[in-house]
Amino acid sequence: MGLTGSLLAVDAGNSKTDVAVVAEDGTVLGSARGGGFQPPLVGVETAVDALAEIVGRAWEAVGGAGLPPSFAHVTACLANADLPVEEEGLRAALVARGWSRSVRVHNDTFAILRAGLDEPRGVAVVCGAGINCVGMTPDGRTARFPAIGKLSGDWGGGAGMAEEALWYAARGEDGRGEPTELARALPAHFGLESMYALIEAVHLGRIAIARRHELTPVLFRVSAAGDPVALALVHRLAEEVAAMAAVALGRLGLLDEEAPVMLGGSVLAARHPQLEDRLVEALGARAPKARIGFVTAPPVLGAGLLALDEVAADPAAAGRLRGHYGA
Numbered sequence: 001m002g003l004t005g006s007l008l009a010v011d012a013g014n015s016k017t018d019v020a021v022v023a024e025d026g027t028v029l030g031s032a033r034g035g036g037f038q039p040p041l042v043g044v045e046t047a048v049d050a051l052a053e054i055v056g057r058a059w060e061a062v063g064g065a066g067l068p069p070s071f072a073h074v075t076a077c078l079a080n081a082d083l084p085v086e087e088e089g090l091r092a093a094l095v096a097r098g099w100s101r102s103v104r105v106h107n108d109t110f111a112i113l114r115a116g117l118d119e120p121r122g123v124a125v126v127c128g129a130g131i132n133c134v135g136m137t138p139d140g141r142t143a144r145f146p147a148i149g150k151l152s153g154d155w156g157g158g159a160g161m162a163e164e165a166l167w168y169a170a171r172g173e174d175g176r177g178e179p180t181e182l183a184r185a186l187p188a189h190f191g192l193e194s195m196y197a198l199i200e201a202v203h204l205g206r207i208a209i210a211r212r213h214e215l216t217p218v219l220f221r222v223s224a225a226g227d228p229v230a231l232a233l234v235h236r237l238a239e240e241v242a243a244m245a246a247v248a249l250g251r252l253g254l255l256d257e258e259a260p261v262m263l264g265g266s267v268l269a270a271r272h273p274q275l276e277d278r279l280v281e282a283l284g285a286r287a288p289k290a291r292i293g294f295v296t297a298p299p300v301l302g303a304g305l306l307a308l309d310e311v312a313a314d315p316a317a318a319g320r321l322r323g324h325y326g327a
Contacts, residue, residue: 006062007311008069008099009304010076011111012037012051014129018300019051019058024072024313026320030062031300037079039090048093051076055099073102075307077111077299082147104310107144108299109134115302115327116262116295118318120309123248124295125241128265129213130157133244135252143251145244156237158267162212165219168229170195180229181222189218220272235278241268242282249287257289264295297327 006029009020015036021029034054039047059069076094081087091105109132113124123135123143131154135143146152154160169186171177173195187198190207201207223230245261252259261283268275271294283290304321 005072007304007307008055008058008071008074008076009300009307010051010055010074010078011108011298011300011303012076012078013108013299014038014079017051017054018298019054020300020304021058021062021071022304022307022321024308024311024317026304026308026313026317026324028304028321028324030058032058032061039080044089044093048090048097052097069097069099071100073104073307073310074100075104075106075303075310077106077108077303077306079108081105081107102310104306106306107132107134107147109144109147110136110142110306111299111302112264112295113262113302114305114309115297115299116264116293117260120306121254122260122262123245123252123254123290124262124264125245125268126265127157127237127241127263127267129159130154131160131240131244131265133241133248135248135254137252137254141252143248145248156240158213158216161219161233161237161267162215164233165215165230166195166198166212168233170199172229178229181225181227182219182230185218185222186215189215216267217270220270220274223274224272231274234272234274237267238275238278239282241279242286245283245290246286249290255287255289258291259287259289260293261287261290262293262295269294269296297322297325301325301327 005024007022009022011018017034017037020031023029032054037047055069078090081090087105091103094103109126112126113134120136120138125133132147133145165182168180169182172180173183183195187195192198202209219230223234249255305318308317
């Protein structure tokens with residue numbers, strides 16, 4: 001199958017990037033994988049340079065060696081495209097590469113949302129290292145949050161939950177807060193005997209602060225054992241996810257009709273009962289007609305489906321693309 005009219009689908013997360021060259025009939029012609037996409041750390045041009053290398057490999061894999069990459073349309077779902085102004089800046093950087101005159105940039109959460117839907121209608125909440133929520137309707141309307149941390153009112157995500165667990169554990173050990181098993185379990189994860197020892201080790205750099213993500217599963221284990229402090233944190237996360245989903249549904253006018261709420265990311269995909277049960281209860285109170293689902297398909301599928309949406313591809317193309325990814 002030739003490359004004429006092919007589409008480029010990009011899912012670029014913080015830790016990895018997947019690209020796929022897709023024909024308009026939904027056939028995957030080729031793909032490639034590379035590292036994460038982090039413009040805030042390396043700058044837009046350097047980040048796009050790294051993306052271009054991955055796109056180049058996918059292009060060569062489908063017979064484009066010796067020719068510049070050229071596509072009928074590019075859909076790029078990119079991490080750190082948290083604000084519309086950032087999306088537009090990244091779009092301009094991609095247009096400048098000359099891959100296509102038709103380029104659409106989305107936050108990467110939209111790829112997860114579309115991967116879980118049969119049509120572009122619904123809401124997705126993703127809780128992995130961070131937390132984000134987006135929604136869309138077939139007429140092109142979207143709902144979203146800035147999702148840049150506490151500055152934009154966010155609470156939760158794996159990293160945020162670990163920070164909260166450390167805070168409560170420190171106070172539980174020294175008496176300023178409620179006693180909690182977290183004060184023993186968190187340092188024990190690193191082979192230490194006290195929160196004081198863990199605080200010292202992190203502060204002096206003997207344990208990298210980046211390793212805090214390892215503590216999120218510990219928090220859930222302590223919660224499952226019935227620790228009130230840990231359980232309260234898990235329940236607060238459930239309420240936060242429900243609040244984000246309900247607000248997004250309301251913005252799209254979907255609260256009064258059945259609409260999917262897709263859940264993704266490592267924290268939600270783990271299906272912790274204490275989290276999931278409270279989440280179902282909380283969302284049921286805020287949005288009784290919402291239908292919860294879990295996204296297990298790779299996000300690059302969602303980017304590909306969004307690309308097919310852009311060119312108004314035949315519905316059979318979406319089914320062919322889903323089949324390729326086993327979804």
